[in-house]
Each structure stands twice: as structure tokens, then as C-alpha cells.
Amino acid sequence: MxxxxxxxxxxxxxxxxxxxxxxxxxxxxxxxxxxLPFTNDFQNKENDLFKKFSFESKIKSAGAYMYFYHGGVAQKLLYHLKYHGKKEIGFILGKWLALRLSQNRYDLVIPVPLHKSKLRKRTFNQSAEIALGVAEHVNAEINTELIERIISTKSQTRKSKVERWANMQNVYSKIGVDLSGKSILVVDDVITTGATVGMLCERLVEANVESIHIAAVARGK
Ligand SMILES: [Zn+2]
Known part of the structure; x- marks a missing residue:
């Protein structure tokens, strides 16, 4: 013991x-x-993850560091980060992820936000911990306040498919500032369908950003 x-x-x-x-x-x-089950997303611009975001021309690249499998190493790492509060794992994963990025100039690093009820429960946002490691490596400013998640996944599951779809438009808050000319790096822990990250990117486009790059620790195959 x-x-x-x-x-x-x-x-x-x-x-x-x-x-x-x-x-x-x-x-x-x-x-x-x-x-590690590495992807080759950062060597292959036209990868499967990037294809999910082809609807938005301002999204210039997307890539994940490794594949996510049930019971796989990415799941274990992210579990320890999220539920055992091992923030250092996030920071290290962020540094590893940043080493793969083909571009190194970003004006702003934005972690995908958690809904405040989830943030309260977990006390920290795992994507923000990853983003800290990324931001340090690419020497860019990190911003966790620009955009807020205003609809939680929990409240979504109680709704019908049609309601969910309508609601998707408002998962994230509108951005109150003008981001003209800015190159943004969006950082997430795991991307599966890409639907919510896509909604976040829409908000960035509304704020007139110049370009968006998406980087995740892991993604589904
Ligand atoms: Zn080992």
C-alpha cells in the first residue's frame, strides 16, 4: 500500500x-x-482530418499527432491528463505536437474551450494545458478568453437531432473583437467528427481572421 x-x-x-x-x-x-501510433498529417496536407474542414477556405491546415484508439496509448495519456489532473502530460504532448507543425508563425493559439460546467467539475481545460506547451514552442500568445463554449454536450444529448443541429450554430459564443490579419492556431485534445471544432472556426471566420490552422494531439482514424 x-x-x-x-x-x-x-x-x-x-x-x-x-x-x-x-x-x-x-x-x-x-x-x-x-x-506511438503517429499520423503523417503534418507531411500530408490533404490528410483525412484536413478534408473534414474543406468547407472553410480560411482553414489552411489540420493535423493530429497520433491516432486515437479505444484502449490505445492516446486514450491512456489523455485519461491521466483529464481525470488524474496530470497537467504536465498536456504540456509535454503540446510540445511534441508543436515539433510536428510545418508552420511556426501564429499570432494566437486558441485551445478549444470547455463548457463552464465541465470546467468547474474538472477544474482545468486539458486542451489549454496542451496549448500551453504548443504556444511556448511556437512562441505565440495563448488566449483562453476570446471564445466561450455556451452549449454543453450534456444539454445537447437531451435534444432531438433537429434541435441539436439548430443548436450547433450557437455552441460557441461570438467573438467580440476584430481579428483581421491574424493567423490562428486552434489546439484540441482529440478530434473525432470535427463538428465542434468546425463551429469554433466559423466564429473565427466571422471575426475576420486571415487563416486558421488546427492541431490536435489525437484523432480518430
Ligand atoms: Zn512503455
């Missing part, structure tokens, strides 16, 4: 394979790090 207690404070095992870590390794052992 004592050992469990100690390892809870100082996680010494790989989140993926449970093997003990050396002092150089963080959260993942080196072999699990090398074996």
Missing part, C-alpha cells in the same frame, strides 16, 4: 506498458514513445 501511495505521487511506470521509467523518461518509456 505504501508503494502504491509513493507511485501515485511519483509515477514511475510507463502509462502504456507499466514498465518502470528511468529518470530521463516522462510518463512513457522510450519504446512506447517510439511506437
Amino acid at each position: 505504501f508503494r502504491d501511495f509513493i507511485s501515485l505521487i511519483f509515477p514511475q511506470n510507463c502509462i502504456n506498458c507499466q514498465q518502470s521509467l528511468n529518470s530521463e523518461e516522462k510518463f512513457l518509456c522510450i519504446s512506447c514513445k517510439i511506437d
